[in-house]
Each structure stands twice: as structure tokens, then as C-alpha cells.
Amino acid sequence: MNKMQEIKSTLPPGSYFFTGNEAAAEGAIAAGCRYYAGYPITPSSEIMERMSQRLKEVSGVFMQMEDEIASICSVVGAAWSGAKSMTATSGPGFSLMQEAIGYGVFTETPLVIVDIQRAGPCTGQATKVGSGDLMQAKWGSHGDYEIIAFSPWSVQEMYDQTIDAFNLSEQYRVPVFVMSDEAVGHLRERMDVGPTVRIINRYKKSGAAPFGTEEKDGVPPMPSFGEGESITVTGSTHNEFGVRKTDDPGVQEKLVGRLNHKILDHRDKIVQSESYYLDDADVIVIAYGFTARSAFFAVDQLRKSGKKAGLLRLKTIWPFADHLIKKVSSQGKKLFVPEMNSGQVYGEIQKYADCEVVPYHQTNGRIIHPKEIIAHIERIL
Numbered sequence: 001m002n003k004m005q006e007i008k009s010t011l012p013p014g015s016y017f018f019t020g021n022e023a024a025a026e027g028a029i030a031a032g033c034r035y036y037a038g039y040p041i042t043p044s045s046e047i048m049e050r051m052s053q054r055l056k057e058v059s060g061v062f063m064q065m066e067d068e069i070a071s072i073c074s075v076v077g078a079a080w081s082g083a084k085s086m087t088a089t090s091g092p093g094f095s096l097m098q099e100a101i102g103y104g105v106f107t108e109t110p111l112v113i114v115d116i117q118r119a120g121p122c123t124g125q126a127t128k129v130g131s132g133d134l135m136q137a138k139w140g141s142h143g144d145y146e147i148i149a150f151s152p153w154s155v156q157e158m159y160d161q162t163i164d165a166f167n168l169s170e171q172y173r174v175p176v177f178v179m180s181d182e183a184v185g186h187l188r189e190r191m192d193v194g195p196t197v198r199i200i201n202r203y204k205k206s207g208a209a210p211f212g213t214e215e216k217d218g219v220p221p222m223p224s225f226g227e228g229e230s231i232t233v234t235g236s237t238h239n240e241f242g243v244r245k246t247d248d249p250g251v252q253e254k255l256v257g258r259l260n261h262k263i264l265d266h267r268d269k270i271v272q273s274e275s276y277y278l279d280d281a282d283v284i285v286i287a288y289g290f291t292a293r294s295a296f297f298a299v300d301q302l303r304k305s306g307k308k309a310g311l312l313r314l315k316t317i318w319p320f321a322d323h324l325i326k327k328v329s330s331q332g333k334k335l336f337v338p339e340m341n342s343g344q345v346y347g348e349i350q351k352y353a354d355c356e357v358v359p360y361h362q363t364n365g366r367i368i369h370p371k372e373i374i375a376h377i378e379r380i381l
Helices: 020-031 045-057 068-080 091-096 098-106 134-139 155-172 182-186 249-264 289-304 322-329 344-352 370-380
Strands: 004-008 014-019 033-038 061-064 084-089 111-119 125-129 148-150 175-181 188-193 196-200 273-276 283-287 309-314 316-318 334-339 356-361
Touching: 014 020, 014 155, 020 033, 020 045, 020 084, 020 111, 020 155, 020 175, 020 182, 020 188, 020 196, 033 045, 033 068, 045 061, 045 084, 045 182, 068 084, 068 091, 068 098, 068 111, 084 091, 084 155, 091 098, 091 111, 091 134, 098 175, 111 155, 111 182, 125 182, 134 148, 134 175, 134 316, 134 344, 148 155, 155 175, 155 182, 155 188, 155 196, 175 182, 175 289, 182 289, 283 289, 283 322, 283 370, 289 309, 289 334, 289 370, 322 344, 334 344, 334 370, 344 356, 356 370
Parallel strands: 033 061, 033 084, 084 111, 111 175, 148 175, 283 309, 283 334, 334 356
Antiparallel strands: 004 196, 014 188, 111 125, 148 316, 273 309
């Protein structure tokens, strides 16, 4: 079983004035990432730049690849060689990675992708903000599978959640995404680093089947190439030892079922959220990422004027917090969902809510200002 370890921080403890992108790079280094492969793309390029500098200082390896397809494939290979590995990108690059992400899920390869979202589709507004990649994170590759995706709202969370992403990727042997956005990636604010970092390292067990397990958590131990284990890694349907079984419906059903259940059965441990003023709220705002900052300020201002608004902030997007939505929808008279897309999370909330859900969509490459949230909530009230 994976065990949590407490190790010395790679940065001296104290306060730093970082951007979100810099913080993500530092979080990766702190979590033990020692391999980065990537291709520069706005607005994530600063992660790549900082990793190219920092990995030299911790005896890691940095590779600039020819494109995002090569980047994700290189990261998969590094993971099977025993390294904690990551890449970072934005929308168009994330699109190119989808087939290899499916391969990573099916081969149970732990890796981290930081997606600094921008206004799309296609090239779109390459330097402007958006949050339109959330459905792509879950459904971008074909087939039935589950992943884990974070949604940070601050520089501090870019650091903390990148560490969490590495820990969960190792714990559940699954690709994990940090779904940030341009506003958080380029935000510069104070970030605190403690003297130690809690990390999870890979669970190994000599002679064990790398793709099947009797472990209660459904996660098999993972060997690395060069350790003397017999390893076959294939994206085709395979049995517990990686042997192709593409004509066996039982093997396919068992494998896909375990891959899904190892995430869904532990979603209560994975899903993270924060709530403010929910007990007596007449309207509950459900927000994530940078938009949650605007929503927090708006709710606070409405409270000062005597209006009963509350906020539920989704710190993770996948697996989706369906039980939490059911619970809060029974408390609030209405839910209000502001998003920098055309309603991607609003659609998920509608599936599980037991009350009226009011969306607010914005796709113009600008952040949602608190005054817009205030105005809409006042109309609802």
C-alpha cells in the first residue's frame, strides 16, 4: 500500500511572491517530479521555463519536445522508468494529448498534466482567460474511464494542488490534471512554504501482477523497467500481467470496471470543496477556479447588505461532487453557477440538483467581475 511520507521542502520555508505558473512548477519539484517533457504554449509557458531551470538543481531531467503528442508520450515512458513526471499545456496542446491520456488511463500510468486554460476553441484568444476544457478533461479520450482533476483559485493552491495531484496519481495509478486558467496562472501573490512536504511514493511489490490486484483499493503495485520484473505495457485489453486479451469480453469488463471503481469508490476521499454561509442561504453560488474569487467577494458584499447568499467552491471537478450537489440543493432555494464557458459544470449540476439552477456564461476572454455576480444574484433574490 502507498504510504504518506514527510520530507524536507525543496524550497527554504517562508513566504514567496510567485505567479501561479511558477507555483505549479515548485509544487511539482516539491512532490518529487524529476522529469518534465513539454512544448511551449501560451499561457502555460512559464511552467516549462521554470522547470527547465529547477530540474537541473535537483538532478532531474528536462526535455523540450517537438509537440504535445511527443510530450505526453515521453512523460508516460518516464513514469514507467520510475520517475515522477509531468507536462503542462493549454487547450490546443491538451487536445493533441487526448489519445495518449487514454493510454495512460488504460495502462494505469501515474502522471500529472497542468492545463492553463485559455479562451477557445482552436487557437482562440491565446493570451486570454477561459475555462472551457473541463469536459475535455473528463471525456476527451474515448471509452469509459475516470480521472482526477483539480481546480485551483490561488497561487497557494497552484502549489498545494500540484503536490496533491502527484500524490493522488501515485496512490491511484491514474493521470491527474490541474485544471487552472490564465488568470490564476499569471496571478502573482503571496505563497507560503512550510519546512516539510507530505508526499506519496509508488507502491511496489516484487512478483505481483502489475495490472490486477487483490488489494481492497483496487490499485495494483507498479514496477518499473529495469528492476527485473516481467512487464508488458499495452493499450490493448490485457490481463493482470499485461498479456493482450482483445477477444475476451470477461477480461475487458473486469479491467474497465476496476479502472473506474478504483476512483469512484474513493471519491469521498478525493473530492475537495469549501463552503461559506450555506446554512441560511437563499441563493448558493457554485463556482471554481478564478471565478470563485469573484464569487467569494460578491457573496461577502451581499451578506454585508443583508442578502442571504452563500458559496460552494469546487476545489476538484472530477470525479464530480454529485453527493455534495444533492445535499446543498436541498438547503438553498436556488443555485447560481457563473462560468467562463458555455455552462460545462452547470450541466453537471443540473443532473443532481433538487432545485432551480440559474447559469451565467461568459466566453469573451475576460474574467467574471464580482459586480456581475452581484447583479445577477440580486435579480434572482
